[in-house]
Amino acid sequence: MKIKILWALLALVIAGLIAVPWIASYFYIFIFTEILILGLFAASFNLIFGYTGMLSFGHAAFFGIGSYAMALVLIHLEWPFVVGLLVSMGVSALLALIIGFFCVRLNEVYFAMLTLAFGMMVFAIAYQWRSVTNGSDGLAGFSLGSFGLGLDLTLANPAVYYHVVLAIVVIASALLYLVCSSSFGMILRAIRQNPERVSFAGLNVRTYRLVAFVIAGSFAGLAGGLIAPFLRVASPELLHWSMSAEPILMAILGGTGYFLGPFVGSAVFVLLETWITSFTESWMLVLGIILALMVIFFRKGLLGTVLDWWMEIKK
Amino acid sequence: MILDVRNIQTFYGESQALQGVTLRLEEGETVCLLGRNGAGKSTTLKSIIGLTPPRSGEVIFNGKQIQGFPPHRIARSGIGYVPEDRRIFPSLSVRDNLEVAAYQRKGSATHWTVDNILKKYEMLGEREDQDGATLSGGQQQMLAVARSLMTQPRLLLLDEPNEGLAPVIVQQIGELIDDLSQTTTILFTDQNVRFALKHSQRAYILEKGQVVHQATSDELRADQATQERFLSVA
Amino acid sequence: MSGIGSALLNSLDIGLLLFIIAVGLNIVFGVLNIINFAHGALYMLGAYLAFTLINIVGMPFWAALLLAPLGVAILAVLIDRFLLRYIYSRDIADSLLLTFALLLIINESVRMIWGSGIQVVQPPQLLAGSMDIMGSSIPTYSLFVIVMGLALLAGLWLLFNRTRIGRIMRAAALDRDMAEVLCINTRLVVTGVFAFGAWLAAVGGVIAAPMRALDPGMGDKIIIESFIVVVIGGLGSFPGALLGAIILGLIHGFGGRYFPEVNMLLPFLGMALVLLFKPNGIMGKGAAA
Amino acid sequence: EEPIRIGGIYILSGSAATYGEFAQRGINLAVNEINASGGILGRQVEMVYEDSQGKASVAIQAARKLVYSEGVDALVGLDSSGVAQGMVPTMPELQKPLIITHAATPDVTGKLCNAFTYRISVNVAQNMKAAALVAEKLDATNWTTIGPDYAFGHQSWEFFGNYLTQIKPDVNLMSETNFPRFGAEDFTPFIDRVMDSDADGVLISVWGGDLVNFVRQANNRGFFEKDLELLFTVGAATEVLSALGDEMPESVHLSTRYWFDGYDNDINTRFVKAYVDAYDGPPSYNAEGAYAAIYAYKKAMETAGTTDGLAVAKSLSGMSIEAPNGTVTFRKGDNQAMVGPNWGISGPMHPEYGIRTLTDLQIFNGEDVARSIEETGCKL
Amino acid sequence: MTSPILTISNLTKRFGGNAAVSNINLDVIRKETMAIIGPNGAGKTTFYNMVSGRMQPSEGNITLDGKDITGLPPHKISKLGISRSFQINNIFPEMTVQENVEVVLSAYHGHSRKLFNIASRNAGIQQEAEELLKRLGVDSLKDRRAEVISYGDKRLLEIAMVLATRPKLVLLDEPTAGMTPEETRRTTKLIKSLADSGDYTFLITEHDMDVVFDLADRILVMHRGEKLFAGTPAEVKIHPEVRRAYLGEEEDEVTGETSA
Ligand SMILES: Nc1ncnc2c1ncn2[C@@H]1O[C@H](COP(=O)(O)OP(=O)(O)OP(=O)(O)O)[C@@H](O)[C@H]1O
Ligand SMILES: Nc1ncnc2c1ncn2[C@@H]1O[C@H](COP(=O)(O)OP(=O)(O)OP(=O)(O)O)[C@@H](O)[C@H]1O
Numbered sequence A: 001m002k003i004k005i006l007w008a009l010l011a012l013v014i015a016g017l018i019a020v021p022w023i024a025s026y027f028y029i030f031i032f033t034e035i036l037i038l039g040l041f042a043a044s045f046n047l048i049f050g051y052t053g054m055l056s057f058g059h060a061a062f063f064g065i066g067s068y069a070m071a072l073v074l075i076h077l078e079w080p081f082v083v084g085l086l087v088s089m090g091v092s093a094l095l096a097l098i099i100g101f102f103c104v105r106l107n108e109v110y111f112a113m114l115t116l117a118f119g120m121m122v123f124a125i126a127y128q129w130r131s132v133t134n135g136s137d138g139l140a141g142f143s144l145g146s147f148g149l150g151l152d153l154t155l156a157n158p159a160v161y162y163h164v165v166l167a168i169v170v171i172a173s174a175l176l177y178l179v180c181s182s183s184f185g186m187i188l189r190a191i192r193q194n195p196e197r198v199s200f201a202g203l204n205v206r207t208y209r210l211v212a213f214v215i216a217g218s219f220a221g222l223a224g225g226l227i228a229p230f231l232r233v234a235s236p237e238l239l240h241w242s243m244s245a246e247p248i249l250m251a252i253l254g255g256t257g258y259f260l261g262p263f264v265g266s267a268v269f270v271l272l273e274t275w276i277t278s279f280t281e282s283w284m285l286v287l288g289i290i291l292a293l294m295v296i297f298f299r300k301g302l303l304g305t306v307l308d309w310w311m312e313i314k315k
Numbered sequence B: 001m002i003l004d005v006r007n008i009q010t011f012y013g014e015s016q017a018l019q020g021v022t023l024r025l026e027e028g029e030t031v032c033l034l035g036r037n038g039a040g041k042s043t044t045l046k047s048i049i050g051l052t053p054p055r056s057g058e059v060i061f062n063g064k065q066i067q068g069f070p071p072h073r074i075a076r077s078g079i080g081y082v083p084e085d086r087r088i089f090p091s092l093s094v095r096d097n098l099e100v101a102a103y104q105r106k107g108s109a110t111h112w113t114v115d116n117i118l119k120k121y122e123m124l125g126e127r128e129d130q131d132g133a134t135l136s137g138g139q140q141q142m143l144a145v146a147r148s149l150m151t152q153p154r155l156l157l158l159d160e161p162n163e164g165l166a167p168v169i170v171q172q173i174g175e176l177i178d179d180l181s182q183t184t185t186i187l188f189t190d191q192n193v194r195f196a197l198k199h200s201q202r203a204y205i206l207e208k209g210q211v212v213h214q215a216t217s218d219e220l221r222a223d224q225a226t227q228e229r230f231l232s233v234a
Numbered sequence C: 001m002s003g004i005g006s007a008l009l010n011s012l013d014i015g016l017l018l019f020i021i022a023v024g025l026n027i028v029f030g031v032l033n034i035i036n037f038a039h040g041a042l043y044m045l046g047a048y049l050a051f052t053l054i055n056i057v058g059m060p061f062w063a064a065l066l067l068a069p070l071g072v073a074i075l076a077v078l079i080d081r082f083l084l085r086y087i088y089s090r091d092i093a094d095s096l097l098l099t100f101a102l103l104l105i106i107n108e109s110v111r112m113i114w115g116s117g118i119q120v121v122q123p124p125q126l127l128a129g130s131m132d133i134m135g136s137s138i139p140t141y142s143l144f145v146i147v148m149g150l151a152l153l154a155g156l157w158l159l160f161n162r163t164r165i166g167r168i169m170r171a172a173a174l175d176r177d178m179a180e181v182l183c184i185n186t187r188l189v190v191t192g193v194f195a196f197g198a199w200l201a202a203v204g205g206v207i208a209a210p211m212r213a214l215d216p217g218m219g220d221k222i223i224i225e226s227f228i229v230v231v232i233g234g235l236g237s238f239p240g241a242l243l244g245a246i247i248l249g250l251i252h253g254f255g256g257r258y259f260p261e262v263n264m265l266l267p268f269l270g271m272a273l274v275l276l277f278k279p280n281g282i283m284g285k286g287a288a289a
Numbered sequence D: 001e002e003p004i005r006i007g008g009i010y011i012l013s014g015s016a017a018t019y020g021e022f023a024q025r026g027i028n029l030a031v032n033e034i035n036a037s038g039g040i041l042g043r044q045v046e047m048v049y050e051d052s053q054g055k056a057s058v059a060i061q062a063a064r065k066l067v068y069s070e071g072v073d074a075l076v077g078l079d080s081s082g083v084a085q086g087m088v089p090t091m092p093e094l095q096k097p098l099i100i101t102h103a104a105t106p107d108v109t110g111k112l113c114n115a116f117t118y119r120i121s122v123n124v125a126q127n128m129k130a131a132a133l134v135a136e137k138l139d140a141t142n143w144t145t146i147g148p149d150y151a152f153g154h155q156s157w158e159f160f161g162n163y164l165t166q167i168k169p170d171v172n173l174m175s176e177t178n179f180p181r182f183g184a185e186d187f188t189p190f191i192d193r194v195m196d197s198d199a200d201g202v203l204i205s206v207w208g209g210d211l212v213n214f215v216r217q218a219n220n221r222g223f224f225e226k227d228l229e230l231l232f233t234v235g236a237a238t239e240v241l242s243a244l245g246d247e248m249p250e251s252v253h254l255s256t257r258y259w260f261d262g263y264d265n266d267i268n269t270r271f272v273k274a275y276v277d278a279y280d281g282p283p284s285y286n287a288e289g290a291y292a293a294i295y296a297y298k299k300a301m302e303t304a305g306t307t308d309g310l311a312v313a314k315s316l317s318g319m320s321i322e323a324p325n326g327t328v329t330f331r332k333g334d335n336q337a338m339v340g341p342n343w344g345i346s347g348p349m350h351p352e353y354g355i356r357t358l359t360d361l362q363i364f365n366g367e368d369v370a371r372s373i374e375e376t377g378c379k380l
Numbered sequence E: 001m002t003s004p005i006l007t008i009s010n011l012t013k014r015f016g017g018n019a020a021v022s023n024i025n026l027d028v029i030r031k032e033t034m035a036i037i038g039p040n041g042a043g044k045t046t047f048y049n050m051v052s053g054r055m056q057p058s059e060g061n062i063t064l065d066g067k068d069i070t071g072l073p074p075h076k077i078s079k080l081g082i083s084r085s086f087q088i089n090n091i092f093p094e095m096t097v098q099e100n101v102e103v104v105l106s107a108y109h110g111h112s113r114k115l116f117n118i119a120s121r122n123a124g125i126q127q128e129a130e131e132l133l134k135r136l137g138v139d140s141l142k143d144r145r146a147e148v149i150s151y152g153d154k155r156l157l158e159i160a161m162v163l164a165t166r167p168k169l170v171l172l173d174e175p176t177a178g179m180t181p182e183e184t185r186r187t188t189k190l191i192k193s194l195a196d197s198g199d200y201t202f203l204i205t206e207h208d209m210d211v212v213f214d215l216a217d218r219i220l221v222m223h224r225g226e227k228l229f230a231g232t233p234a235e236v237k238i239h240p241e242v243r244r245a246y247l248g249e250e251e252d253e254v255t256g257e258t259s260a
């Protein structure tokens, strides 16, 4: 019963999201585009963090490389948008395979630090390989061509682009959700709690962690492929460790134990930042205080706290 | 009376593990706590030492109320505790495991020092510098008991002290309990009813978080019916 | 002075400064299992307090070296009592988030209190200028940094390995409940360790002040470097932290000079290689990865 | 009537926050003066600021927010070249004019130029042409550079080298260049490397807090005792000079985009006085740029008679205003202001401000050091 | 029937200078139940760790069904048919009891590789898990989080998980430690019935001599890493050295309740 209500709520939220360009001020199209893209980025991160228990400090590597791939495709090849997205996913999956191959053998903090190291190596390369990446300035000034798939969409129109992002993020999330609730996903959760026991059940834990890492990386790449046309730039800061910190914050804020937690976290984060910067220049101070209070009092994340509370009163 | 537990109720989150446990120990006594799995034996001990503070009821040790105090204060007032899962500090050596526990209460004599323990328990003495994690299960149990002695307890709480121990060692633990009971009051739990009754003077039986029976150990040993009823001892 | 010799000495002096900063991070992580993102911010706070004490109040450097870290340690006690206490028993992710929030708060407060301008602190008279050693001139302050670093290393090593307090800290780190029932006041230990880590960060800040221009981003610049140091050397190992710091100092010193095209990559490459071949760091021990 | 709103996008947090603060100071002065004398088109002026954090992605979202949510009529700002590079291409979409007051990358009034983007400050190309003219007269023949390892440092060296070899073909540009990481804090290896090399001329484009560290470490190394010709491309920035005090050596060539003591006109006198009164120190170059930008909008809006973005942008093109640094014209064709950098030699300490003075000040003519429109690659 | 399923030769494990297991030779016969006993620290768990792949032997060979498995990683050994329980509880604390078993079952059936099925809709595995739990008598706890059930129940859950991979050879490390007499009896009976079914070969360590004598066809007695004696329960009971090193002198205490 409750589950049904939740699904109905979700449908309502999606309907609301579809309607954003008509019901909210123009600026919110940009805000919601950002929320969706960062939400997907954070959800991909949560597959390895919340489900598998691997705290990566280098997830931005995949996000960033996805955005660079998209930018390069648009600048040099002028392929359709959808093809660009597939390239973004492919490139980041490949990168995730390489980085993951080394990282999944380490645990906890060591894993976190190794992913940080690899992530920053990718950053350093993007920063210093000026002939390809345009160095610190990043790649800008590319134009959006056709969408592909025979659809005639003016992607340069922010409302259209928003709907495209919404559709892609919903589809991608559905796929991710399936992965999370599959038997494979159950094994990932088991690995988080007790990797050794899983290996004694006959599974090679490293392989499973690697597969999860690659899946997460490719979805982060997809999000990166979406962000480049949105920001009109692919720049090294998208690869920096502070960008890796964002999905961590978002996932924890929203609730790592829930599939939709990272999306909630992304919404809260982006909206907070937008609102706070409107009324004070010391937005970092206010954000810091709010974050601190949330960590202390909403320990299961916002979504978790709300759901718990809801389950409680409806009992 | 050294320990007076009055009607304590303890919860894990919302689920109530102790439904009002009352028990008393006189100075110098050795008492065992019996009961099926999940009856609340471990929880009773943890409630006394303060790891799971009771939500209501009183714990009076040595004439002073101690419930609600942080565990280190309870321990400093003279209660030693050995958990059922041993909890050895894995990356500290045997010696360091003992040393961190050293506590000297003002005005009381020091019975136990690292050196006399390592001498007395050869099994540990031989492994003085080995890391706790690498000890076998039985060695860890020995260390856990020895470590709790370092706090110079007047009352010792032992949660299943001989679980996982070889019969010879069980004998040794039994002897150890007998020996310690000369100087220390002891409350312990054990699955092995025979062992427990042999080394105690009195027994409490717990069921579903309540004391359902109490008797001297000799009485209970003879009382097959009660044993069968509460402890499923055939 | 020959190129290599001076580069070596320079690496040593950067390395030891890094060591002083990073070692507190190492201790807080090792004992409390908290990755303290705000460590760099505390370092910055130490530097700014020193700036106020020396340039505004007019105290001598040595007084600042004594007082500024003390002030930061007191702040750390407050942070521990009012914020961190809620999350010690939770997993590492929560502490990450909370210390990140702290970093934002401290950074912004520093900007509000001291402004965003660039500030400079002069070294004390005693340490200004250079000394002639083996025919080459070496800034006296570099020698001071090196001596301070080594002295701290020795002190820490003694504290952790030769005193009961050190063992108690390790025990509390391993199993807080068990330590509690063994008469250890773990709250006190935890507060003490966090304040001590902050104190070390601030000592680093005060020592850095006469060598580095102060600006409100200086904490962020140092935090990743500190991670690298701690990881390369090995979590929980003091000599390791020293070694890691010197290695990083060498990477900076020589990398920029001989491999300018990839100098940004090198520290991270170094860290990755160490983690791959010695996951616990060069001098780390403890559980295998 | 509703005030006119102008959005400012600057670095307001982190290491370079001081630059955002300087710009805000200049803007405040301008806005207060304008409001006190009746505003623009009879309307008061109101500023709305956003923090770019020095990141292009953040700045772009900030610009969208300012335009669509805050409803600003015009934008000023941008400290970092990377931010400018990323943001400028999105300006036509926003349909609001932007005057860049600090970022120096040539491209934004070059190959990335557009009808909405203007720059009131000196760019790298202009400054380096001036630097080359200064270098021409020096004895040094072996030139190298120490600059931050990102676009600004590399571009400075490229432009400098190109101009210098054009006007003085016998100089040697060394292949051994030095690009320390931005924010590196320790420059000793690079200082040693230059001292060990054959260089007798060094272009130093390190700036801000890095420059402060650089100079102090160079002092420790005896760098300034060597017989080197040193050109500091952003060396006369007041924040650097006041942090360094007399640690900044004498007799080195320092440049800034605006030297407060270099212009003898009423506007400058008034501006410097107002600034010193309000903020207790001489104005920095980017405070001046931001100050002038607000006046540029005043004139453009009043010329256009409206605040409409397209109209204001149009009237900026080719427009001249009187600013503290003289008459400033936005050149038709690339929208770059024809302003000239100031080069001088560091002299004795200033009696009031505790900073080095500039002697032998050379104020270059904006037209003389600007690239031709064809060279910029801008097609407007 | 008498071909060995597991052959151990010269198995040795050294930590630093000390041999925790030293030069053990052993054949485990198919379908038999073999107990390993010995004082604390004798090397029993270390022996298990090597057989199950958790530790690499310092020397010696382990052969399962004629195949050399020395030094293989745990997951490979598990796939080859060896399943073990742990002396210290080793479960998935945040999952329900039922899910704990389902994880192992889906690993065994290869479902774990399926990215797009819905785990909770897998009726086959659910049913199989429920049956297993029922067999162990913990089916009433199936929806509780594993970390909150009592110690004894956790041990039973662990046995259920061990059996879920349908192993040929089962290693149980002190399966009844911490159980009540009643549970111990039930567990013993269960193991006995499994052994009698002829589907499994068991290696069991235990300090509870009732269980050992009840179940074991043969007993290996270890002492300080070495093989002290191997023989039938009857032989072990009267072996003087075993009595001195392990059982202790007071026989009645050892054999606990049965003699009472
Ligand atoms: N951490 C916990 N969270 C929730 N419930 C718990 C927890 N620990 C114990 N319980 C519950 O409390 C009750 C009493 O448990 P306790 O461990 O005290 O029993 P016990 O008599 O010591 O059993 P055993 O003989 O198995 O050790 C049980 O129902 C158990 O499920
Ligand atoms: N990693 C290790 N490093 C060093 N010594 C070890 C290590 N693991 C085990 N040992 C030692 O090896 C010996 C055998 O330990 P093991 O755990 O195999 O004993 P056990 O027979 O299972 O004992 P118990 O019945 O008490 O569980 C012990 O002396 C133990 O201290």
Ligand SMILES: [Mg+2]
Pocket: B041, B042, B043, B084, B159, E151
């Ligand atoms: Mg118990």
Ligand SMILES: [Mg+2]
Pocket: B136, B137, E044, E045, E046, E087
């Ligand atoms: Mg064992």
